Amino acid sequence: MTTVALKDVTKVFPDGTVAVDRVNLDVEDGEFLVLLGPSGCGKSTVLRMVAGLEDPSSGVVLLDGEVANEIPPRDRRIAMVFQDFALYPHMTVNENISFPLRLSGVEPAPRAERVADVAGALGIGELLGRRPGQLSGGQRQRVAMGRAIVRRPGLFLMDEPLSNLDSGLRAELRAEISGLVRELGVSCMYVTHDQAEALTMADRVAIMRKGVLQDVGTPTEVYGRPATLYVAAFLGSPRMNLIEASVYVHLDRYVALNLGEQALYLPWDDIRARVISHYHGERIVIGMRAEALTPVAPDAPGDVLQGRIRYLEHHGHESLAFVDVGATAVIVDELGAAAVEVEEEPVSPFQRLGQAVQRLTGRFGDRSEGEPAGGGGRTSVLSDPGRHHRRPAELAVRLAPYPAIRAGSALAIGVRMDALHFFDERGDRIDVGWR
Numbered sequence: 001m002t003t004v005a006l007k008d009v010t011k012v013f014p015d016g017t018v019a020v021d022r023v024n025l026d027v028e029d030g031e032f033l034v035l036l037g038p039s040g041c042g043k044s045t046v047l048r049m050v051a052g053l054e055d056p057s058s059g060v061v062l063l064d065g066e067v068a069n070e071i072p073p074r075d076r077r078i079a080m081v082f083q084d085f086a087l088y089p090h091m092t093v094n095e096n097i098s099f100p101l102r103l104s105g106v107e108p109a110p111r112a113e114r115v116a117d118v119a120g121a122l123g124i125g126e127l128l129g130r131r132p133g134q135l136s137g138g139q140r141q142r143v144a145m146g147r148a149i150v151r152r153p154g155l156f157l158m159d160e161p162l163s164n165l166d167s168g169l170r171a172e173l174r175a176e177i178s179g180l181v182r183e184l185g186v187s188c189m190y191v192t193h194d195q196a197e198a199l200t201m202a203d204r205v206a207i208m209r210k211g212v213l214q215d216v217g218t219p220t221e222v223y224g225r226p227a228t229l230y231v232a233a234f235l236g237s238p239r240m241n242l243i244e245a246s247v248y249v250h251l252d253r254y255v256a257l258n259l260g261e262q263a264l265y266l267p268w269d270d271i272r273a274r275v276i277s278h279y280h281g282e283r284i285v286i287g288m289r290a291e292a293l294t295p296v297a298p299d300a301p302g303d304v305l306q307g308r309i310r311y312l313e314h315h316g317h318e319s320l321a322f323v324d325v326g327a328t329a330v331i332v333d334e335l336g337a338a339a340v341e342v343e344e345e346p347v348s349p350f351q352r353l354g355q356a357v358q359r360l361t362g363r364f365g366d367r368s369e370g371e372p373a374g375g376g377g378r379t380s381v382l383s384d385p386g387r388h389h390r391r392p393a394e395l396a397v398r399l400a401p402y403p404a405i406r407a408g409s410a411l412a413i414g415v416r417m418d419a420l421h422f423f424d425e426r427g428d429r430i431d432v433g434w435r
């Protein structure tokens with residue numbers, strides 16, 4: 001089956017939009033690769049370049065190891081399935097599925113055999129005589145799949161094929177499509193903005209943001225060890241809790257992660273302590289998924305944060321408590337999250353003096369103001385101490401369904417230190433050599 005390789009592929013549209021920015025990506029033989037990202041991040045453009053519908057501005061697309069930039073779309077052994085699967089309304093299901101075979105001159109007898117095979121595999125054998133208008137949305141999508149499969153392509157390109165369907169049908173077809181594609185052994189690139197679809201269907205997930213590839217890995221890798229803050233925040237529900245911490249190294253003893261009113265401690269023999277110690281006197285981002293946090297008794301020993309429940313959310317199978325522990329939230333934009341209100345705190349003369357001293361002593365690093373660490377045009381994700389804005393974090397903690405606890409109550413939270421994620425102020429993962 002067809003393999004795909006994108007080498008430094010960039011697409012700049014005539015109006016100057018950089019839709020895809022130096023993407024390197026491989027799809028192996030028979031692999032199901034999902035391209036995931038929010039609307040406008042460049043997923044469809046990548047797919048269209050692989051299909052030959054769009055030319056890269058620079059870089060090369062390789063199909064089966066051969067440069068394909070000059071190969072016309074019809075010669076690429078590729079089948080595409082889109083969101084708005086345009087079936088021919090005046091043709092029956094049978095005629096719709098067999099259409100590509102008729103175009104390529106396959107005789108009627110083998111044509112009928114292949115259509116019957118494909119329709120059987122898709123469970124639409126009974127519907128061959130109907131027209132698209134007489135089918136449900138799910139059935140129409142199966143016919144569209146049938147029309148793609150029947151040509152025996154080496155590669156499927158699917159662009160949000162399920163997004164027009166209701167959620168029950170989506171879940172059903174999700175399993176069917178990934179099962180069928182694997183059975184056929186055909187390589188597949190599948191575009192979606194739905195993380196559940198990506199994590200359940202993919203062999204590997206490639207996450208994009210603003211044309212740039214952020215991370216590629218198995219669902220377990222990208223969820224469990226995300227390469228960037230963006231990937232960490234994008235994957236998972238509830239979203240990963242992201243808070244600021246100031247790093248203080250007590251040599252040979254521990255690294256203190258000050259969260260504001262409280263601190264967490266990494267023992268010096270923790271392998272991550274050495275790497276994080278390079279950020280002594282600076283701020284970093286700590287990521288903690290809800291599964292890293294457990295309610296504990298108020299006087300429980302160990303790594304515990306004391307907080308107060310701001311509000312509760314009941315989801316039937318579980319409840320979520322959103323807990324203020326006096327920490328500052330890190331907000332990752334473009335996630336479609338509701339804007340978080342910025343809380344202006346009164347600044348006392350002492351605080352102003354403190355800020356001035358911090359700047360002079362370089363507590364927040366010795367970079368000039370406004371210059372991001374490491375350059376590269378990326379800005380800091382941390383709050384601006386000069387403006388003294390604080391975005392209070394509300395840590396999502398899982399509780400049993402409908403707990404006997406109310407908003408406003410105190411809650412002690414046990415923290416699984418081994419499940420924490422650390423990012424620098426530009427959003428890159430700190431513990432290198434981690435995957």
Ligand SMILES: Nc1ncnc2c1ncn2[C@@H]1O[C@H](COP(=O)(O)OP(=O)(O)OP(=O)(O)O)[C@@H](O)[C@H]1O
Nearest residue numbers: 013015017019038039040041042043044045046193
């Ligand atoms: N022909 C074009 N001319 C100019 N800009 C374009 C063109 N086609 C796409 N773009 C822009 O390129 C960027 C990437 O678009 P693309 O369709 O690849 O994103 P996407 O991730 O697939 O989004 P969606 O999920 O909404 O389809 C967007 O900013 C889009 O507006």
